Amino acid sequence: MHRLLMAWLAVIGLMIVSGGGVAAEEPSATPLIAYAARIAGDESRARIVIDFDRKPQFTLHYTAAPARLIVDLDETTFGFGDSDLAPKGLFTDIRYGRMGAGASRLVLTARRPFKAVLAEARENEPGKGFRLILDSEMTSADEFAALVKNQTWDAEKVAGGKTPRVAPAETPQAGPESDAIIIAIDAGHGGIDTGALGASGKTVEKDVTLAFAKTLADQLNAKPGFRAFLTRSDDTFVSLPERVTIARQGKARLFISLHADTLRQKGIRGATVYTISDRASDKLAEGLAERENLSDDIAGLEVKDEPEEVADILIDLTRRETQAFSIQLAEHVVKSFEGQIELINNPLRHAGFRVLQAPDVPSVLLELGFMSNAEDEKLLTSKAWRDKVSTLIADAAVAYFKANGVLRGG
Ligand SMILES: [Zn+2]
Numbered sequence: 001m002h003r004l005l006m007a008w009l010a011v012i013g014l015m016i017v018s019g020g021g022v023a024a025e026e027p028s029a030t031p032l033i034a035y036a037a038r039i040a041g042d043e044s045r046a047r048i049v050i051d052f053d054r055k056p057q058f059t060l061h062y063t064a065a066p067a068r069l070i071v072d073l074d075e076t077t078f079g080f081g082d083s084d085l086a087p088k089g090l091f092t093d094i095r096y097g098r099m100g101a102g103a104s105r106l107v108l109t110a111r112r113p114f115k116a117v118l119a120e121a122r123e124n125e126p127g128k129g130f131r132l133i134l135d136s137e138m139t140s141a142d143e144f145a146a147l148v149k150n151q152t153w154d155a156e157k158v159a160g161g162k163t164p165r166v167a168p169a170e171t172p173q174a175g176p177e178s179d180a181i182i183i184a185i186d187a188g189h190g191g192i193d194t195g196a197l198g199a200s201g202k203t204v205e206k207d208v209t210l211a212f213a214k215t216l217a218d219q220l221n222a223k224p225g226f227r228a229f230l231t232r233s234d235d236t237f238v239s240l241p242e243r244v245t246i247a248r249q250g251k252a253r254l255f256i257s258l259h260a261d262t263l264r265q266k267g268i269r270g271a272t273v274y275t276i277s278d279r280a281s282d283k284l285a286e287g288l289a290e291r292e293n294l295s296d297d298i299a300g301l302e303v304k305d306e307p308e309e310v311a312d313i314l315i316d317l318t319r320r321e322t323q324a325f326s327i328q329l330a331e332h333v334v335k336s337f338e339g340q341i342e343l344i345n346n347p348l349r350h351a352g353f354r355v356l357q358a359p360d361v362p363s364v365l366l367e368l369g370f371m372s373n374a375e376d377e378k379l380l381t382s383k384a385w386r387d388k389v390s391t392l393i394a395d396a397a398v399a400y401f402k403a404n405g406v407l408r409g410g
Pocket of ligand 1 (some may be wrong): 163188189195198205259260261292
């Protein structure tokens with residue numbers, strides 16, 4: 001690189017560093033200090049947060065086979081323990097270290113194609129420097145290949161320059177349908193996870209939910225202004241966090257998960273509408289959520305009990321708002337079902353369903369009936385009943401959006 005250009009870039013770098021307002025005395029001479037780090041997430045997405053003493057400048061690029069994201073930083077002293085950033089979930093390996101004079105690097109290796117959806121340095125509370133937030137999500141092999149291909153990876157710039165370049169995260173979207181209200185329909189279970197077995201011994205839950213999901217998607221797609229898509233459209237296994245991620249990536253404004261489980265009490269029948277909650281509303285809800293959450297164990301995935309996200313006040317606020325909307329939606333569904341189909345006592349319940357964890361997509365889980373009950377099983381496999389209940393759910397979705405002023409006529 002040209003010397004003059006180098007010098008100029010160094011000046012820009014200086015300006016950027018001192019522009020952060022901290023450590024103006026000895027800007028670029030002293031390495032950055034990364035004093036703490038943490039990671040959260042699952043096999044479909046991850047959030048990494050690293051605390052720095054000053055505002056870090058960084059660039060990102062991808063490499064393929066294996067899928068990697070490389071984060072180039074100014075020279076950094078990594079002061080946190082290895083276990084703080086131990087690979088987990090989406091990432092199989094995380095490395096970081098010095099790359100020679102003036103440069104350091106963080107390398108994230110993923111188990112599948114992925115993309116950075118957020119890469120940002122935010123200011124911590126006064127005197128505590130900045131934190132680098134890196135959010136990654138699984139993506140298709142095609143999208144990942146496009147990310148690798150289309151990036152302008154300039155080795156010199158990364159080594160010598162300080163050009164901050166944020167994640168080339170592309171969100172497939174827009175187009176003529178971008179105004180449509182998008183709804184994700186989630187057929188419970190699938191593949192190796194068959195779900196519950198009917199009283200007759202012939203019906204399996206994963207087939208009931210898929211048939212139902214397709215009917216419901218058709219019903220919604222027939223409504224002007226709506227577009228529904230399925231989190232699975234055939235008999236394949238999709239993990240619970242993947243379902244959440246698929247809904248979020250598809251820009252869903254509602255997430256409806258369909259189930260039909262069993263109970264030891266064969267007499268109990270009727271539909272139940274669930275929303276998420278830390279504490280279950282009752283024993284029945286608690287037991288059901290536990291069984292539904294087993295899905296990933298059945299497929300041999302490692303499931304960890306830990307907070308979904310690294311605590312972030314914005315996410316907490318969003319979550320609370322989303323929960324209020326979820327409850328609203330659940331109330332509309334119950335109202336639509338009343339007098340039309342069998343409901344259990346207190347049909348509005350809540351528990352810790354892992355599939356309802358999207359912080360920003362109002363989500364409900366419908367137990368359409370109980371396969372352990374012979375009458376319910378008959379209905380659950382009947383096309384006429386499926387059509388009727390799908391219509392009621394689609395009507396509830398319309399009522400919900402009308403009540404929130406998204407659709408006219410409410
Ligand atoms: Zn189920």
